[in-house]
Amino acid sequence: MSQRIDGHPxxxxxxxxxxxxxxxxxxxVPTMGSLHRGHQALxxxxxNDGNFTVVSVFVNPAQFGPNEDFDTYPRxxxxxxxxxxxxxxxxxxxxxxxDLYPAEAQTSVLPGDLAAKLCGVSRPQxxxxxxxxVLKLLNLVRPHQTYFGEKDFQQLAIIRRMVADFYLNxxxxxxxxxxxxxxxAMSSRNRYLKPADRDIARTLYRxxxxxxAAFAAGERDATALKTQLTEAWPQGLELDYLAxxxxxxxNEVTQLEADTRLFLGxxxxxxxxxxxxxxx
Amino acid sequence: MSQRIDGHPxxxxxxxxxxxxxxxxxxxVPTMGSLHRGHQALxxxxxNDGNFTVVSVFVNPAQFGPNEDFDTYPRxxxxxxxxxxxxxxxxxxxxxxxDLYPAEAQTSVLPGDLAAKLCGVSRPQxxxxxxxxVLKLLNLVRPHQTYFGEKDFQQLAIIRRMVADFYLNxxxxxxxxxxxxxxxAMSSRNRYLKPADRDIARTLYRxxxxxxAAFAAGERDATALKTQLTEAWPQGLELDYLAxxxxxxxNEVTQLEADTRLFLGxxxxxxxxxxxxxxx
Numbered sequence: 001m002s003q004r005i006d007g008h009p010x011x012x013x014x015x016x017x018x019x020x021x022x023x024x025x026x027x028x029v030p031t032m033g034s035l036h037r038g039h040q041a042l043x044x045x046x047x048n049d050g051n052f053t054v055v056s057v058f059v060n061p062a063q064f065g066p067n068e069d070f071d072t073y074p075r076x077x078x079x080x081x082x083x084x085x086x087x088x089x090x091x092x093x094x095x096x097x098x099d100l101y102p103a104e105a106q107t108s109v110l111p112g113d114l115a116a117k118l119c120g121v122s123r124p125q126x127x128x129x130x131x132x133x134v135l136k137l138l139n140l141v142r143p144h145q146t147y148f149g150e151k152d153f154q155q156l157a158i159i160r161r162m163v164a165d166f167y168l169n170x171x172x173x174x175x176x177x178x179x180x181x182x183x184x185a186m187s188s189r190n191r192y193l194k195p196a197d198r199d200i201a202r203t204l205y206r207x208x209x210x211x212x213a214a215f216a217a218g219e220r221d222a223t224a225l226k227t228q229l230t231e232a233w234p235q236g237l238e239l240d241y242l243a244x245x246x247x248x249x250x251n252e253v254t255q256l257e258a259d260t261r262l263f264l265g266x267x268x269x270x271x272x273x274x275x276x277x278x279x280x
Numbered sequence: 281m282s283q284r285i286d287g288h289p290x291x292x293x294x295x296x297x298x299x300x301x302x303x304x305x306x307x308x309v310p311t312m313g314s315l316h317r318g319h320q321a322l323x324x325x326x327x328n329d330g331n332f333t334v335v336s337v338f339v340n341p342a343q344f345g346p347n348e349d350f351d352t353y354p355r356x357x358x359x360x361x362x363x364x365x366x367x368x369x370x371x372x373x374x375x376x377x378x379d380l381y382p383a384e385a386q387t388s389v390l391p392g393d394l395a396a397k398l399c400g401v402s403r404p405q406x407x408x409x410x411x412x413x414v415l416k417l418l419n420l421v422r423p424h425q426t427y428f429g430e431k432d433f434q435q436l437a438i439i440r441r442m443v444a445d446f447y448l449n450x451x452x453x454x455x456x457x458x459x460x461x462x463x464x465a466m467s468s469r470n471r472y473l474k475p476a477d478r479d480i481a482r483t484l485y486r487x488x489x490x491x492x493a494a495f496a497a498g499e500r501d502a503t504a505l506k507t508q509l510t511e512a513w514p515q516g517l518e519l520d521y522l523a524x525x526x527x528x529x530x531n532e533v534t535q536l537e538a539d540t541r542l543f544l545g546x547x548x549x550x551x552x553x554x555x556x557x558x559x560x
Contacts, residue, residue: 105392105445106441106445107392107411107442107446108445109389109390110388110390110408112386112387114386128390131387139446161384161386161387164384165385165388166387166416167420168419169419169422249384
């Protein structure tokens with residue numbers, strides 16, 4: 001029987017304290033709601049690791065810019081509860097903004113160079129806001145393991161860095177991107193796409209596949225491949241970045257290796273689309 | 281028998297894990313070394329609270345500005361060990377810079393408005409550097425209680441804020457300022473003062489005493505008292521700030537109350553001097 005906690009974390013903390021005393025480990029999946037199969041895969045991974053699994057649903061105001069979609073970001077708490085519990089979640093927590101950002105709160109996390117790259121260039125508030133809320137959530141839930149999707153690979157790298165730099169006592173588990181049948185990476189914002197947008201939105205997936213095919217065919221020159229893929233990018237899909245990076249610090253590479261990742265960011269009529277994959 | 285740990289925290293963490301399993305609570309006194317009776321009072325407070333008491337000695341590079349005294353800050357690890365253990369410290373830990381700031385570390389803490397006031401105006405790196413190292417230390421030591429002196433009252437307020445904002449599981453204990461016989465607040469930098477400087481350095485203490493006397497005599501107008509005290513400030517002691525503030529957010533006050541604090545910051549031939557006290 002899964003539990004639903006709205007608002008203040010006190011009751012959740014009691015439940016988790018009980019679980020720890022029983023000898024159970026805690027797995028934690030922080031989300032912004034609008035759950036899809038990508039989130040469900042994180043919940044399933046936590047269950048498969050044997051954890052009592054907590055899912056938080058919180059649309060984090062700190063990670064949205066003033067002209068971004070905080071107010072219109074999709075919210076459906078009842079449906080999220082169904083999807084989280086169907087995947088094996090034991091407790092779904094819906095904090096209010098005042099639970100995580102009371103009026104007097106003023107301390108935040110400042111991620112470093114990693115957060116200034118890729119998505120951080122056009123969205124400077126994004127990763128500081130994510131790190132701040134994730135640190136708060138981790139300190140409240142105090143999980144043994146926490147799960148993040150590789151679709152947001154830069155976020156995963158920054159969270160891993162924060163956990164290491166602050167000596168947080170938690171294991172960060174990255175899970176493979178879950179895709180729609182047509183290859184589009186699962187995203188809560190995909191619901192904004194009109195059917196007619198779908199083919200051009202798949203450009204990101206097709207570009208990743210093209211990079212993998214080139215690598216498999218022996219291409220090792222990152223600069224040449226970047227030029228080729230950029231030239232093939234379609235009109236009508238605004239390219240934010242197309243970048244080959246190593247997977248830990250996301251530094252640029254000139255020579256492709258199997259773990260080099262291609263990172264893509266774009267806007268389609270104002271809808272944010274990102275994707276990434278290793279070329280090898 | 282007190283223990284001394286140099287460098288990497290692994291051995292300390294094992295010892296503290298053992299203490300917790302034995303049912304002991306952990307008290308933690310973070311210091312920059314050059315221990316004096318002020319630090320010893322923090323160690324004694326932790327001992328009196330029944331804690332297994334850890335003292336860290338670490339001159340934190342992140343809290344010094346480029347033209348400040350990081351390189352010349354006094355260091356004497358053997359003497360510090362004697363003073364810490366004489367006061368009842370059970371374990372003294374001397375991390376190396378690479379233990380707390382490995383080359384790949386890049387995540388830091390950004391305190392808010394509290395850190396932009398008083399000492400934060402002239403020393404912008406100071407409180408972000410303190411918060412970052414204190415968060416790291418707290419996460420490594422994982423104490424039940426941690427002790428800070430009220431001489432650094434702004435630091436204490438900022439640490440309390442960070443602990444609340446990040447939901448850290450530790451009790452922050454503030455301890456009264458310890459003073460020399462002539463009233464000068466204990467400080468590691470007092471050793472830089474020449475005998476001839478001593479009388480003018482005592483201006484801070486005399487000013488606090490004057491404010492208390494004025495309050496006791498019925499003065500409630502903060503602005504008038506500030507003007508009066510500033511006009512009495514001597515030549516040769518460079519005033520950084522003289523400010524009446526409430527004790528939680530350090531906001532300015534116009535009406536003095538018993539818990540209003542007078543904060544003083546100054547330089548004497550380049551030597552930093554600070555002090556504060558409640559007027560009531």
